[in-house]
Amino acid sequence: MLNRIKAILPKGKFGRSVSVLAGGTAISQALGVLAAPILTRIYTTQDFGNFQVYFSIISLGIVLAGWRYEVAIMLPEDENVAANLLAVTLGIVCLMSLLAAGLSGWAHFTTLSLGNAEALRPYMWIFPLAICGAGTYQALSYWAFRHKSFSQVSGTKVLQIGSQIVTQLTLGGIFHIGLLGLLIGDAFARANGSIGLAKLAWHKSRPDLKSISVRGMWTAALRYRNFPLISAFSALLSTGGAAVPMLIVAQFYGIKVVGWLALADRVMGVPSTLIGQAVSQVYMTEAAPLVRSDPEGLRLLFRATIKKLVWLPLAPCLIILVAGPTLFAFVFGEPWREAGNYARLLVLMQYITFVAWPFTPTLTLLEHQGQQFALDAARLGLTLGCIWLASSANFTAREAVVTYGVTSLLGYVAVLIFSSLAIDKRVQKSTAVLVEV
Numbered sequence: 133m134l135n136r137i138k139a140i141l142p143k144g145k146f147g148r149s150v151s152v153l154a155g156g157t158a159i160s161q162a163l164g165v166l167a168a169p170i171l172t173r174i175y176t177t178q179d180f181g182n183f184q185v186y187f188s189i190i191s192l193g194i195v196l197a198g199w200r201y202e203v204a205i206m207l208p209e210d211e212n213v214a215a216n217l218l219a220v221t222l223g224i225v226c227l228m229s230l231l232a233a234g235l236s237g238w239a240h241f242t243t244l245s246l247g248n249a250e251a252l253r254p255y256m257w258i259f260p261l262a263i264c265g266a267g268t269y270q271a272l273s274y275w276a277f278r279h280k281s282f283s284q285v286s287g288t289k290v291l292q293i294g295s296q297i298v299t300q301l302t303l304g305g306i307f308h309i310g311l312l313g314l315l316i317g318d319a320f321a322r323a324n325g326s327i328g329l330a331k332l333a334w335h336k337s338r339p340d341l342k343s344i345s346v347r348g349m350w351t352a353a354l355r356y357r358n359f360p361l362i363s364a365f366s367a368l369l370s371t372g373g374a375a376v377p378m379l380i381v382a383q384f385y386g387i388k389v390v391g392w393l394a395l396a397d398r399v400m401g402v403p404s405t406l407i408g409q410a411v412s413q414v415y416m417t418e419a420a421p422l423v424r425s426d427p428e429g430l431r432l433l434f435r436a437t438i439k440k441l442v443w444l445p446l447a448p449c450l451i452i453l454v455a456g457p458t459l460f461a462f463v464f465g466e467p468w469r470e471a472g473n474y475a476r477l478l479v480l481m482q483y484i485t486f487v488a489w490p491f492t493p494t495l496t497l498l499e500h501q502g503q504q505f506a507l508d509a510a511r512l513g514l515t516l517g518c519i520w521l522a523s524s525a526n527f528t529a530r531e532a533v534v535t536y537g538v539t540s541l542l543g544y545v546a547v548l549i550f551s552s553l554a555i556d557k558r559v560q561k562s563t564a565v566l567v568e569v
Contacts, residue, residue: 156286181387197267265323288325296321
C-alpha cells in the first residue's frame with residue numbers, strides 16, 4: 133500500500149513535498165467540510181460571529197507568540213544555531229502566554245466594553261491557553277520543516293482538525309453549551325500534535341538539541357534580531373489585514389454579519405488552505421537555501437510556482453459565482469444564504485489571494501524586513517480606511533464586503549510585485565559579484 137501511494141505522488145521533490153503536505157491538509161479540509169453543515173445547525177450565526185471575533189483576536193496573539201523567531205529557524209546553515217533559535221522561540225512563547233494570561237484576566241474583570249462581543253467576556257481564560265498551544269506547535273513545525281519532515285507535520289494537521297471537530301460536535305450537540313464549545317474545540321486542537329513533533333525532534337536531532345546553551349541562545353537571538361524588531365510587526369500588520377476588518381465589521385454591522393462573512397471567507401478560503409498553505413511551506417523550505425546559494429534558482433522557482441497556481445482555483449470560483457447563495461442555503465441551512473451572497477462578492481479577491489499568499493514569506497527570507505513592514509502597513513491601512521469610509525457613508529453590509537474584497541485584492545497583487553522585484557534585485561547583486569570575481 134505504501135508503494136502504491138508513493139507511485140501516485142509527483143516525481144519531483146517539490147511536487148512530492150507539496151503533495152504530502154496538501155494530502156494532510158486535504159484530509160483536514162474534507163473533515164471540516166463534512167462537519168460544517170452539522171456545526172452550522174448546532175451553533176447559531178451569533179455563536180459563529182462571536183467565535184470569529186475570538187479567532188481574529190487570537191490570530192493577532194499567535195503571530196507574536198514567538199516574536200517570529202520561528203521563521204528564522206529555517207535559515208542558519210549550522211544546526212546548532214537553528215537549535216538555539218528553537219529554544220529562544222519556545223522560551224518567548226512561554227513569556228507571551230503569561231502576558232496573555234495577565235491581559236485576559238484584566239479584560240475579564242475590567243469594565244472596558246467589548247463592543248458587540250460581550251458574550252466572550254466569561255471565556256477570556258481560553259485565550260492564553262490557545263496562544264501557548266499554537267505558539268509551541270508553530271515553533272516545532274518550523275523545526276520539522278527544516279528537516280523536511282513533511283509527512284509528520286501533515287499527520288498532526290489531521291489530528292488537530294479531528295480533535296477540534298469531535299470536541300465541538302460533542303460539546304455543542306450533546307451538552308448544548310453553545311459558544312464555549314467552539315472555543316474549547318479550537319484551543320484544544322491548536323496544541324494537538326506538539327508532543328508528537330517534540331518527540332520527532334528529539335529522536336532525529338538529539339545531538340543538536342543538546343548543544344543548546346544560554347550563550348548560544350543569546351548569540352542566535354542577536355544574529356536574527358530583525359525578526360522580532362521588524363518581521364514581528366510586519367507579520368502583525370499582515371495578520372491584522374485579515375483579522376482587524378472582522379472586528380470592525382462586528383462593531384459597525386453586528387455579530388450576525390460577521391458570522392456570515394466568516395463562513396463565506398472560510399469556504400472560499402478552502403483552496404488556499406488546501407493547496408496554498410502546503411505550497412507556501414514547501415516553497416519556503418526550497419527557497420531558503422536558494423537565497424544564499426542560487427538567487428537565479430529562486431527566481432525560477434518563484435515564477436514556475438506562480439504558473440502552476442493560476443489555473444487551480446478557477447473551477448470552484450466559477451461555481452460560487454454562479455450558484456453561491458443557493459449552495460450555501462442547501463449545505464449549511466437557510467439562515468446561511470446571505471453568506472453565499474458574500475462569497476460571490478469575494479470571488480475575485482479569493483482567487484488573487486490563492487495565487488499570491490504562498491509567496492508572502494519571500495521578502496522575509498530575503499531579509500527585506502523593512503520593505504515587508506511598509507507593505508503590510510500600507511495594506512492594513514488601506515483596508516481599515518476603506519471599511520471605515522464605508523461605514524461612515526452608510527454603506528450596506530454587502531457594499532462594505534465589496535470594499536473589503538477590493539482593498540484586500542490590491543494588497544495581494546502588491547505582494548507579488550514587490551516579491552518579484554526583490555528577487556530580481558538579489559539576482560542582479562549576485563551577478564555583479566560574479567562579474568567582479
